[in-house]
Amino acid sequence: MRIQDARVAILGGRTGLLGQALTKAFDQAGAQAFPLSRQDCDVLDPMSVEVWLDKNDPDLLINATGYTQVDLAEDEPEMAFALNGTVPPLLATLAARRAIPFVHYSTDFVFNGLKKTPYTEYDEPCASSVYGISKADGERGLLKLGYKRTLIIRISWLFGPGRTNFVKKILGLADVHKKLTVVNDQIGSPSYAPDIADNTVKLLEKDAAGLFHLANSGHTSWHGLANTAVMMANKNCIVSPIPTTAYPTKATRPHYSVLDLSKFTRTTGLTPRPWEDALKQYVMGDLGLGA
Template identity: 50%
Template sequence: MIDLAGKKAVILGGKTGLLGQSLTEKLQAQDIITIPLSRSDFDPLNEESLTAMLEREEPDFIFNTVAYTMVDLAEDEENKAHLLNTTLPATLGRLCKQFKIKLIHYSTDFVFDGKKDSPYSEEDKTNPQSVYGETKLAGEERLNELNYDEILIIRTAWLFGPHKTNFVHKILGFAKERESLTVVHDQSGSPTYTPDLADYSIELLKHEAKGIFNVVNSGKASWCELATEAIDSCAINCRVDPVPTSAYPTKATRPPYSVLDTSKFTEVTGKTPRPWVQALRDYVYNDLKDHQED
């Protein structure tokens, strides 16, 4: 294991992103010098801007949490999705190789088609069903083509956490205003708490991990189960009615099953991700209570 204290990390998306802000906090807690950046600090699509930033900061690590994540809009804005999800990681990877910097890049469960009925491992065949999934997978492939050892790709899913609105936050807002909600029950995945994801990312860094890793909280849930658990945790009197995906037609196809297997992560770090239900309670009882104004 390596000691990270005193190392320097640039976090792209670290000022405003859901994951980026949690990463910034957790890295600071490890005595890592953190440089959180937003798009107002650099142009993610301009190689000269990225190069100038790297020459100025001279980081040991770059965490890339920047992505085009509007899954349905991506079907109409394929070029924009491609620029952020494929071109940006490829450019970052090339620059990191040139400057000998470690790159930690985040990918998604949407690289899979969801036709399995058991958790996906890192070795499972990819087959994205949406532009978002296709562009994220293309980003992974461009990084792998660089043959650079200091690249860590973390596939994650269904993020919720402090600092920024997310599915759980929205559901709780609706539940306070309505007697009942309808939520999709036939899509299952791995709900993931961003502070836990940040901690687990740092563990992989300490163990000098490289290649692709699945990192999510343990257990699985449907959107309906996640919503119900959140509403129950807040003791809000609102009924949750399960509905099929077909009740809410969307432009992009979602994988019906995208639970991720984290045994490779456990093998390398010796840690098992905690259950999402436990993490959700932390979020509801601590983060949301502390930030009532959110």
């Protein structure tokens, strides 16, 4: 689709980590972005979305909302399934009725992490947490509808400006602790929100639809990500590796959830930059830390 001058409705665009990056990316690409808060549209009340769509007539609907608290989801499965499972197909239907494309984001946590090579779009979801199962439910609902202009993008380990995230939390902790421990036996692909947003634009420019994996290139552990960020920011803190067994969490996370990005590259001709380059931009550019 033509992005220039397109009217783009972004649910979660006011306050969400990814939504804010999308708002910026579409504006920079020459579109007119409409970042929406839950006051503008409560996605749990599809009528409120429909009223907004009727009034504003966008050319594209993006869902950057979701229930994103992975551990809390274990205690609030109904809310997680409502937001991540039930809402996406309802939103896709609103978009399809208007014959406009719909974009939705899912997660590497739909996989159980037993694979040893990067997960492709052809691997079957098999989540081991309420969050992952609820996100897989949303994907399934969307795919079952079979709308030709629905784009589902699985992303992983999101960080970036605008809202707290793993990297920001680690850098805050490194200010007050001389030593930190972080798990090193969960391996994944970090994703810089502005890069995900820019590459979403690239996929739409190619009229991409269906399921895609997207992240920055390369992979690391949570320890690798934390340690690299702390070193880039010149913090006086030692980050030591520990196994997951030494840091139990309510939700089970995959030990390996690296995403294969080759479908994205085949479709756009682009390779996302390495996560280390994106992290440098976040730590030194966005946060203004380091040398």
